[in-house]
Amino acid sequence: MGAPKSRMIAGATGDNLVFYDEASEASWIDAIGRDVRKWEMRYGSDFTTACEYTATVIGADTIAQGIVAGRRALITTAAAANSGLNLQVVGTPFQLAANKPLYFGAKLDFNTADGNDFFVGLASTDTAIIAAHAIDIAASAAGWYALSSTALVAYNEIHANSVTTTASEVLDTSAHVFEFLYNGSGTLSFYLDRVLMATHTTYVPTVVLTPSIVLQSSATGAAETCAIDWMRCIQIV
Amino acid sequence: MIKSRWVGSTLVYYDDYDYRFVKAVGPDVREWEMRFGSDFTTACEYTVTYVDIGAGTTVIAQGTTAGQRALITNAANENDSTNLQVVGTPFQLAVGHPLYFGAKIAISDATQSDLFVGLGNTDTTLMAAHALNLSSDGIYFYKVDGGTVAVAGALKAAAASSVNSATAVTTSSMLYEIYYDGVGTVTYYHDGVEVTSMSAGFPTAVLTPSLFYANGAAAAKTATVEWMRCIQL
Numbered sequence: 096m097g098a099p100k101s102r103m104i105a106g107a108t109g110d111n112l113v114f115y116d117e118a119s120e121a122s123w124i125d126a127i128g129r130d131v132r133k134w135e136m137r138y139g140s141d142f143t144t145a146c147e148y149t150a151t152v153i154g155a156d157t158i159a160q161g162i163v164a165g166r167r168a169l170i171t172t173a174a175a176a177n178s179g180l181n182l183q184v185v186g187t188p189f190q191l192a193a194n195k196p197l198y199f200g201a202k203l204d205f206n207t208a209d210g211n212d213f214f215v216g217l218a219s220t221d222t223a224i225i226a227a228h229a230i231d232i233a234a235s236a237a238g239w240y241a242l243s244s245t246a247l248v249a250y251n252e253i254h255a256n257s258v259t260t261t262a263s264e265v266l267d268t269s270a271h272v273f274e275f276l277y278n279g280s281g282t283l284s285f286y287l288d289r290v291l292m293a294t295h296t297t298y299v300p301t302v303v304l305t306p307s308i309v310l311q312s313s314a315t316g317a318a319e320t321c322a323i324d325w326m327r328c329i330q331i332v
Numbered sequence: 333m334i335k336s337r338w339v340g341s342t343l344v345y346y347d348d349y350d351y352r353f354v355k356a357v358g359p360d361v362r363e364w365e366m367r368f369g370s371d372f373t374t375a376c377e378y379t380v381t382y383v384d385i386g387a388g389t390t391v392i393a394q395g396t397t398a399g400q401r402a403l404i405t406n407a408a409n410e411n412d413s414t415n416l417q418v419v420g421t422p423f424q425l426a427v428g429h430p431l432y433f434g435a436k437i438a439i440s441d442a443t444q445s446d447l448f449v450g451l452g453n454t455d456t457t458l459m460a461a462h463a464l465n466l467s468s469d470g471i472y473f474y475k476v477d478g479g480t481v482a483v484a485g486a487l488k489a490a491a492a493s494s495v496n497s498a499t500a501v502t503t504s505s506m507l508y509e510i511y512y513d514g515v516g517t518v519t520y521y522h523d524g525v526e527v528t529s530m531s532a533g534f535p536t537a538v539l540t541p542s543l544f545y546a547n548g549a550a551a552a553k554t555a556t557v558e559w560m561r562c563i564q565l
Binding site: 103109110111112127128129130131132133134141144145146147148184185186187188189190192303304332 | 345371395396
């Protein structure tokens, strides 16, 4: 990560000041504006009730605040095939719409590179975004996933119609930054470690969405972990 | 347009008008903003007091429409209401400490409803029987059932001052903003228009962000909070 820079981006109710990483103008860090919509996973988040997140657990899986410095959350799946956790922010505060640019990003690291199924991004309300080692979203989503493989896939979907691009980089056990930017005029650009990997212009979701992350154990049934260093969504309105 | 300026040793970002703080950066800034994903169901973050006169259940929840941070849905009886206050009383008007309070709120019935938004002392009945009922201290806007007049008011040790806004409350999203200059003047803005300034009669007691919405007739009504924030230097 480089130094933060800033620029003005026009919204429907005026210009907004957007801070971004100098490594990529698409890597938003913060935004200031009267009507900016911003969500970021908190340190000390409440994962134990349904107040802040809807956490759907398949087996004896857990999510807790990380005890390693910098971690906002640590997901640990049970040592059973397909066991896992589906986490969504309560409410559906975001919606891709014309002239309302949106950024989503998360910094994650996994204990194995090809031993899990995961999704991270925005999705409609859904307690089973992944099922049987496949994306199973009922309505709409945009984000990144991997399915028991090191192949990382940029993806968006509207009701079973989806677009996917496999990134040129593969997953390993280092921390990686998964991001996408909606430009407010129909284009989703997907970035991995702040490098552009794909641009999609079809099946861009139009319904309300919420920040979501899923981690499941693969068919081999080993326990998996995913540490969330940060996860945020920012929209200019 | 977002601009910034230094106020003492604090960097303040503001929007369009000098008074409309949207962010402040400094070691002692006091800043609260209603979160997306707020906890309205336990007493950890907010004190929520519902009144249900008859059948039905009043509730405040995260909005399911993009951009909504909270959606109050009152049950269908007259005087069913929601009274919301941030836990703790983190703000206090004091010389040398400018303060901004603002909220963008839409209500489903502009006439047959009671609305209170602003800062108040800890109180579970900010309004009652279609009248202001705050017990001792606050700076706020309110409207009462049967009209669309927004009143800019202050209460200091139970003594009230008020001025009617020339801008009527509608069912559209409207801005309710209050600015204390840290010297001796509190100014009220309704939908970006100055309503009044008060140089006396405003409180010095501790206050907390507060919201109240009640039905003025026997029908379910809603209030939507797009944002609500308070920033003090």
